[in-house]
Amino acid sequence: MAQDGGGRSGSLRARLRAAPVLSDPEAAAARLDDVAPGFAQGFLTPEVRALLLGLTDHSPFLWQLVARSPDRLAALVDAEPEAAHAEIVARQRTAGREADHAIVATNLRRNRAEHALLVALADIGGLWSLAEVTAALSDFADASVRAAADAMLFQAADAGRFLPRDLDDPQAGSGLVVLALGKHGAGELNYSSDIDLVVFFDAEAAPLKADLSPTPFFTKLAQGMAKLLQERTADGYVHRVDYRLRPDPGSTPAALSLNAAYLYYETLGQNWERAAYIKARAIAGDIPAGEAFLANLRPFVWRKYFDFASIADVHAMKRQIHAVRGHDTIAVAGHDIKLGRGGIREIEFFVQTQQLVFGGRRPELRGRGTVAMLTGLTRDGWIDATARDDLTAAYDFLRTVEHRLQMVRDEQTQRLPQEPEELERFARFAGFADRSAFEAALLHHARHVQGHYAMLFEAEPDLSSNVGDLVFSGTGDDPATLATLRKLGFREPERAVETVRGWHFGRRPAVRTPRAREVLTELVPALMQALGGTAHPDVALDTLDRAFARMPAALELLTILRSNERLRLLFADLLGTAPRLAETVAFSPHVLDAVIDRDFGEATTDAADLAAQFRNRLGQPSDYEDFLDRSRDAARQLRFLTGARLLSGILSPEEAGRAFTGIADAVIGTTLERIAGAFFSEHGAVPGGRMAILGLGRLGSRQLTADSDLDLVVLYDFDPAARMSAGPKPLDAAVAYNRLTQRLVASLTVPTRRGHLYEVDLRLRPGGGQGPVAVQVRGFRTYHADEAELWEHMALTRARVIAGNAELAADLDRDIRAIVGRAREADEVHRAVHAMRMLVEREKGDRGALDLKLAPGGLLDLDFLAQALVLAHAHRLPDLIGLGACAVFARAAEAGLLAAGEAEALAEAYRTFDAVLHWQRLMVEGDSAAASPVTLSRLAIAMGAPDATRLVAQLDEQRHAVRVLFDRLLAD
Numbered sequence: 001m002a003q004d005g006g007g008r009s010g011s012l013r014a015r016l017r018a019a020p021v022l023s024d025p026e027a028a029a030a031r032l033d034d035v036a037p038g039f040a041q042g043f044l045t046p047e048v049r050a051l052l053l054g055l056t057d058h059s060p061f062l063w064q065l066v067a068r069s070p071d072r073l074a075a076l077v078d079a080e081p082e083a084a085h086a087e088i089v090a091r092q093r094t095a096g097r098e099a100d101h102a103i104v105a106t107n108l109r110r111n112r113a114e115h116a117l118l119v120a121l122a123d124i125g126g127l128w129s130l131a132e133v134t135a136a137l138s139d140f141a142d143a144s145v146r147a148a149a150d151a152m153l154f155q156a157a158d159a160g161r162f163l164p165r166d167l168d169d170p171q172a173g174s175g176l177v178v179l180a181l182g183k184h185g186a187g188e189l190n191y192s193s194d195i196d197l198v199v200f201f202d203a204e205a206a207p208l209k210a211d212l213s214p215t216p217f218f219t220k221l222a223q224g225m226a227k228l229l230q231e232r233t234a235d236g237y238v239h240r241v242d243y244r245l246r247p248d249p250g251s252t253p254a255a256l257s258l259n260a261a262y263l264y265y266e267t268l269g270q271n272w273e274r275a276a277y278i279k280a281r282a283i284a285g286d287i288p289a290g291e292a293f294l295a296n297l298r299p300f301v302w303r304k305y306f307d308f309a310s311i312a313d314v315h316a317m318k319r320q321i322h323a324v325r326g327h328d329t330i331a332v333a334g335h336d337i338k339l340g341r342g343g344i345r346e347i348e349f350f351v352q353t354q355q356l357v358f359g360g361r362r363p364e365l366r367g368r369g370t371v372a373m374l375t376g377l378t379r380d381g382w383i384d385a386t387a388r389d390d391l392t393a394a395y396d397f398l399r400t401v402e403h404r405l406q407m408v409r410d411e412q413t414q415r416l417p418q419e420p421e422e423l424e425r426f427a428r429f430a431g432f433a434d435r436s437a438f439e440a441a442l443l444h445h446a447r448h449v450q451g452h453y454a455m456l457f458e459a460e461p462d463l464s465s466n467v468g469d470l471v472f473s474g475t476g477d478d479p480a481t482l483a484t485l486r487k488l489g490f491r492e493p494e495r496a497v498e499t500v501r502g503w504h505f506g507r508r509p510a511v512r513t514p515r516a517r518e519v520l521t522e523l524v525p526a527l528m529q530a531l532g533g534t535a536h537p538d539v540a541l542d543t544l545d546r547a548f549a550r551m552p553a554a555l556e557l558l559t560i561l562r563s564n565e566r567l568r569l570l571f572a573d574l575l576g577t578a579p580r581l582a583e584t585v586a587f588s589p590h591v592l593d594a595v596i597d598r599d600f601g602e603a604t605t606d607a608a609d610l611a612a613q614f615r616n617r618l619g620q621p622s623d624y625e626d627f628l629d630r631s632r633d634a635a636r637q638l639r640f641l642t643g644a645r646l647l648s649g650i651l652s653p654e655e656a657g658r659a660f661t662g663i664a665d666a667v668i669g670t671t672l673e674r675i676a677g678a679f680f681s682e683h684g685a686v687p688g689g690r691m692a693i694l695g696l697g698r699l700g701s702r703q704l705t706a707d708s709d710l711d712l713v714v715l716y717d718f719d720p721a722a723r724m725s726a727g728p729k730p731l732d733a734a735v736a737y738n739r740l741t742q743r744l745v746a747s748l749t750v751p752t753r754r755g756h757l758y759e760v761d762l763r764l765r766p767g768g769g770q771g772p773v774a775v776q777v778r779g780f781r782t783y784h785a786d787e788a789e790l791w792e793h794m795a796l797t798r799a800r801v802i803a804g805n806a807e808l809a810a811d812l813d814r815d816i817r818a819i820v821g822r823a824r825e826a827d828e829v830h831r832a833v834h835a836m837r838m839l840v841e842r843e844k845g846d847r848g849a850l851d852l853k854l855a856p857g858g859l860l861d862l863d864f865l866a867q868a869l870v871l872a873h874a875h876r877l878p879d880l881i882g883l884g885a886c887a888v889f890a891r892a893a894e895a896g897l898l899a900a901g902e903a904e905a906l907a908e909a910y911r912t913f914d915a916v917l918h919w920q921r922l923m924v925e926g927d928s929a930a931a932s933p934v935t936l937s938r939l940a941i942a943m944g945a946p947d948a949t950r951l952v953a954q955l956d957e958q959r960h961a962v963r964v965l966f967d968r969l970l971a972d
Contacts, residue, residue, distance in 0.1 A: 012081045016047040018126030020054030021428035028057035038070035048077060051125050058429035061410040065117045072114060081122045085136050088115045092143040096150030099158070104151045105228055108144060109235035115140050119191070120407050123400075130396050131371070133403065137189040138180075144238050145178060145197065146171070146284045148225040155224075161217065163207040175206025176218065176285030177258065177293055181245050185279035186368040190399065192406035192413075194242040198280075199225075199255040202289060218255035226254075240412065245276055248505035250498060258293055265300045268506035270517060272473035275352040277301045278359075279368045302360040330446050332439045333423055337398050337405075338414035339480060342446025344398050346453040347391050353456070354382055371395060387452045394445035401442070404430045470525040472500040488532025496538065499545050500524055508545065510554035510586075519558045527561065530568045534576030535937060543579040547586035552753075557589035567592045577938055578647055578922050580706055584640040587755060588633060591640045603645045605655050610662035613638060615670060627674055628747065631667060632754040638663045643706055643922050653918035654911070660704035667757060668693060668710070669803035671747050679740050684727015686736055688719030691774075692804030692812055696764050700798040701884055703914065705921035709759040710748070713799075714741045714774040717808060734776065741774040764795050777808070777815075784819045790832050794867040796820055797881070820881050826872035833868040834970035837861065849956055850920070850936075852913045857959030859917065861966045862910045868970060869897060885910050902965055909958040916943060916955065 022028055032052055036044060044052070056063040066073050076084055088111055095107040119136055122128040128136070153170035156162035164170040182196035183189045199222040203214040226241040243254050247264040256264075265273070277297060282290025330341055338344045351373045359365040362380060367373050371392050378388040402414055404426070417423045420435070427438035468484035477497050485493035503520060506512040511520055531537045531544075548554055561568045571592065574582040585592055594600060604610065617634035621627035639660065646656040672693065680686075697711035698704050716737040723733045731739070745760050763769050766783035775783075784793070796816050801809035837860065846854040853859045866885035869892050874880045877895055880888055886907040893903035919942045936948030945951035 009080060011078050012084075012121055012125065012127060013045065013048055013077045015081075015127050016051060016125045018124065018431065019047070019050035020058055020124065020431060021433060022053055022057050023425045023428050024057055025053070028053045031056040031063065035067050035070055039074060043074055043077070047125075051121065054124065054429070055120075058425060059120075059407050059409075062117065062120050062407060065113055073117065076114070076118050076121060081118060081127055084118055085115070085139070088118065089139050089143045092140060093146055096147035097154065098151070099154070101151060101155070101228065104147070105231070105233060106235055108147060108228065108238045109233060112140070112144070112238045113236060116191075116410070123191075123403060124407075130399050134183070134188040134190065134399070137191065137193075138184055138187040141184055141189055141195050141239055142180070142283045144229060145180070145195070145225070148228045149176065149178060149221075149284045151228060152221045152224045156217070156221065161209045161212055163209065165207055171285050171287075173205065173207070174286050175202040175204075175208075175214070175289070176221070177201065177282065177290040178284035179280050179290055179294070180283045181276050181280050183279070184283075185281040186370070187281075188368075188370065188399075190406065191403040192410050194240040194412060195229075196242050196245050196276075198246045199243065199285075200258050200261050200290075200293065201255055202258050202286070205286070205289065215253060215255065215257065219253040222254040236410075245273075248502075248507065250502060250505070251507060258289075261293075262296070265297060268512065269300050270473070270504055271356065271521075274301050274356055275349075278352055278355055278366070281368065301356075302363075302366060303356075304360045330443060332416060332442055333420065334416060334418040335442070335446075336415045336479075337401055337442075339478065340446075342394075342448070342450040342453075344395070344402065344414070346449050347395050347398075350391065350449075350453050350456055351377070358382060383452075390445075390448040391452060394449045397441065397445045401430055470528055472497060472504065472524055473521070485528070485532075488529060489534075489537045490532065490541070491538055496528075496541055499541055500528075502545075503548065508548035508551075508554075510548040510551035511558075513553070513555065516553070516555045516558060519555065519562060523558055523562045526565070526568060527572070530572035531575065533569065534572055535941070536576055540572060540576035543575045543582055544586075546579075547583055550583070551586050554586070557586060560589050560592060564592075567595070570595055574644075574647075578643060579924075580922055581640055581643045581647070584636050584643075588636055588640075591637050594637070594641055595644055600641070600645070600648075601650055603642075603650050603655070603659070605651070605658040605662060607662040607665050610638065610659065611666035611669065614663065614666035618670065624678070625752070628750070628752050629754040631671065631747075632752060632757055635663060635667050635757055636755065639706065646918065646922060653915035654703075656918055657698070657703040657705065657914070660706065660708070661699060661702040664699060664704055664710060664758065665695075665802055668695075668712075668748070672744055672803050675743050675747055676740060679736075679743060680725070680727070682727065683729050683731050683736055684725040686718045686725045686733045687722035688717070689725075689733060689737075690717045690805040690808040691715070691737060691740070692808045693802045694799050694812065695802040696795050696799045697761075698798075699802070700800050703884075705918050707921050709761050711761050711764050712745075712802070713762070713765045713780075714744070715777050715780055715804075715808070715812065716774055717777040734772065734774075737774045738772045745773070764792075766792075777812070781815060784815075788819075790829070790871070791836055793819060793822075793871055794833070794864070797867045797870045800882075817878070817881050820870060821874040821878055823875040824871055829868055829872040830970040833864050833871075834967070837864050837966070837970075849952055849959075850916075850939075852917050852920070852955070855959060857909075857961070857963035857966065859910070859913050861962050862906060862913070865906070865966055865969065873897060898969070902969075905961060906965060909962050912943075912955070912958060919943065 032049070052066065055066060092108065092111045092115070095111060096104055098104045098107070115136075119128075119133060122136075123133045149171055153162055153164065153174060153176070157164050157170060162170070162174075165173040177200040179185070179198045179200070180195065181198060183193060184195045184197075189195070199218065201214055201218040206214055206218070208214060208217060222243065226243070229238045230240045231237065243249065246252060246254070246256060247261060247268070252260075277294070278301065280294055280297075282294065336343060348370055351370050354377055355365050355373060358377075358380070365373065365376050365380065367376060374383070374388045374392055374395075377383045378385055405411075405413055405416070408426070408429070417426050423438075424435040427435045430438060432438040432441065468487060469478060469480035470484055471478040471481045477494055481497060482493040485496055490496045502508065503511045504517055506517070511517055528537075528541075531540045534540045551557075561571060571582065571585055574585060614634050617637060618627075618630050621630050642651065642656055642659040642663065645651040645659075646653065651659060672691075676691070692715050694700070694713040694715065695711065696713065698708050699710050699712075714737070716733075718733040718737075724730045725733065725736050741762075745762070748757050749760050750756070762773055765771075765773075765775050766780055766788070767775075784796075797820055799816050801812055840854075840860065841856065844854055846856070846858075849855060851858065862885055866888040869888055870880045870883075873892070873895070877891065880891055883891060889898060889903040889906045889910075892898045893900045898906075916939060919939055923938050923942070933948070936951070940946070940948045940951040943951055945954065
């Protein structure tokens with residue numbers, strides 16, 4: 001242990017020169033008198049008595065150590081403190097050699113109690129400087145860790161799992177590497193600190209039993225070491241152990257192989273980890289192997305050419321902290337002297353960031369010691385002498401106060417007492433006459449630290465939150481950050497911190513590159529504030545996390561969000577409200593640009609306009625693969641705009657349905673044109689060949705939602721006198737059109753690196769899922785004339801030609817009108833439709849009140865009712881054909897088939913249910929009917945309902961009314 005006074009000697013008693021100021025002298029004296037008989041006559045000299053009165057007055061922990069063993073105190077007071085320290089450390093170092101771990105644990109804890117008392121006496125009594133105190137604490141921690149490693153390795157050797165190369169020193173050549181980081185690594189450990197350890201192993205060097213897997217062995221060893229050191233027993237504990245500074249602690253075992261560690265730091269290591277490794281030191285296990293590892297890690301820690309992007313990331317680490325410039329008032333009561341303004345962390349960060357930037361080219365700036373590096377930075381001209389002196393004095397003051405705080409109850413705390421009386425007592429324990437003197441000293445140092453800290457980064461742009469700290473670097477949860485997240489509306493702030501921390505650890509592919517994580521570090525505070533502006537910040541963050549898990553890369557998106565606050569807010573809103581749209585942004589970040597374009601408010605639902613927009617975005621693909629990618633990008637962009645316009649109120653749900661349909665029409669038509677051209681150039685044209693595509697279901701009725709499937713029927717015709725195509729690879733006409741249909745469906749459905757377009761359903765063709773995928777027109781006519789069931793004619797009430805030959809399209813339109821308009825008995829149609837609906841209800845059921853399609857009284861009831869009216873009455877009311885459901889109800893009322901009130905109620909219910917379905921498909925990922933409370937809240941807001949309960953009640957009421965009408969009109 002270093003000494004700041006050269007060759008000082010003499011007992012602790014002889015060198016005492018300080019004692020705390022008492023707060024309650026009478027009570028302190030009474031407690032001291034209770035144990036005084038245990039001391040030898042003459043032991044309580046005035047200096048010793050003053051020191052002990054201070055302990056009993058201010059530190060329950062230290063006084064308990066004194067009262068439990070007066071003899072131990074007497075021995076320490078009469079010994080030279082440096083020699084006593086060396087003797088205790090030596091005992092601790094060999095404590096792990098006992099076979100019984102219970103004995104090991106007891107000895108480790110008793111040594112720690114004795115050492116804690118010695119350090120406190122030397123510190124409070126004014127014998128040791130701050131550097132000597134922290135060095136003594138670090139030396140003892142080193143010995144503790146080595147003893148715990150010995151104990152675990154000897155145990156493994158006794159069990160035959162470990163074959164030590166040296167029976168007297170099992171750690172030599174063991175393959176075990178234990179590094180100390182943080183203050184422990186730097187030799188600056190505080191009084192009641194955790195010790196930050198990282199455990200690695202060399203699988204090839206470890207002398208393990210044959211076939212024994214090294215990862216479980218060393219993981220169990222690391223866990224056993226931690227248990228020996230931190231488990232509380234009747235004798236207390238030794239050290240709290242923190243393994244969270246290892247690579248990605250949330251998803252890795254407590255011990256990692258050296259190869260895995262190298263790979264992590266080379267590919268995913270972050271700048272805050274570079275800062276952590278400035279202080280790293282090999283303290284246990286195979287020390288040479290640990291030192292070799294750190295030597296090999298130097299290129300990671302010390303970049304010879306520290307690029308500007310990395311410097312920006314280091315600055316962003318600082319800007320995650322809400323540093324208020326100037327000399328704002330610091331409330332001393334309750335102040336955190338480590339994490340608060342002007343605290344210890346700011347001094348350490350001030351030093352470490354400059355070490356990271358300049359240490360790659362200046363080896364002399366690579367030291368572990370905070371104060372020593374302040375001197376080094378001054379010597380090299382990076383800071384002036386005033387900054388050095390101010391920060392050195394502040395560091396000494398704050399660290400000493402930190403020790404006094406922790407000596408009170410042996411707690412790992414850096415927070416000053418909140419109550420005035422307690423703060424007054426603590427000020428006296430810290431050696432001040434009263435609270436006001438202590439407060440003046442604290443404010444003096446904190447303001448100096450704050451001023452130098454802020455000036456270091458004053459030229460940098462600030463994306464930090466204006467609501468408080470938002471710190472996500474490192475591994476521990478910053479209490480101020482958790483408080484800020486709660487203020488922003490996050491209900492699970494700890495989970496939010498872990499999610500963001502996981503991004504920095506590279507758990508999501510999209511943010512695994514160094515540049516992406518550098519931009520992310522700077523963006524995160526502003527992004528979290530934007531998410532906090534949504535109705536459900538936790539849900540929005542989870543949606544973004546899932547998007548990062550699916551995206552190949554996120555740098556472009558992060559860069560756009562960093563540069564534009566409006567887009568940041570919009571993206572956050574999408575994450576919280578419409579995850580499907582947010583996913584589109586994740587894959588195509590530049591779609592956000594269109595939202596801030598002045599044309600965003602000029603929406604169109606015209607099919608021709610949408611087709612032109614699709615073709616314009618498609619451009620000129622170079623080949624088939626390029627066409628697939630471009631068509632997916634173009635469709636995604638247009639669907640995103642439609643969804644965004646629906647969210648913004650520019651489009652109603654009904655209008656959005658027409659827009660989504662127009663986009664699908666354009667995709668189908670363009671894809672057919674592209675695929676057919678390539679196909680017939682290869683196989684030749686079919687003589688007299690014609691092809692058309694029918695759209696049915698919501699596509700046919702122009703009601704597509706954000707994620708609707710496409711119900712298609714592909715029809716073709718040709719000259720029966722010439723069945724073969726005329727090309728280099730001729731095909732039979734039927735074979736040709738079926739192969740062309742298969743290619744068309746594949747082009748619409750196959751996923752590419754740019755995602756997928758649509759799901760396609762061909763089961764509404766004659767024959768359903770059986771037989772050819774394309775149907776000859778003649779067969780279509782014959783089937784519907786002689787074989788089709790009523791439900792198939794019901795499907796045709798919403799059929800329309802989407803793409804293909806214009807003449808065939810006109811013929812098919814006439815055919816469909818003829819089929820739908822065939823004379824039928826109304827009562828028979830009504831009974832059949834009602835029976836069909838009941839069959840569907842029995843076989844498929846529904847998924848609850850928000851299954852607006854299948855639930856009783858929902859959209860299926862309304863669609864069946866409208867289709868029944870068409871099939872039953874179109875032979876005399878042909879203008880019913882081709883109308884949407886609401887228009888059918890209105891026309892039926894005009895014809896006296898429905899009462900006007902009934903028609904209005906049915907139409908109103910249809911519009912409401914259809915609107916809710918649109919919002920569900922836009923807002924909900926997965927089963928839209930499985931609505932979470934968050935989803936219900938979103939739906940209620942979208943539908944203008946006061947709350948989710950009221951919305952569900954309204955929907956239930958309307959569905960009940962629809963079912964009553966459905967039964968009366970069709971079943972009676």
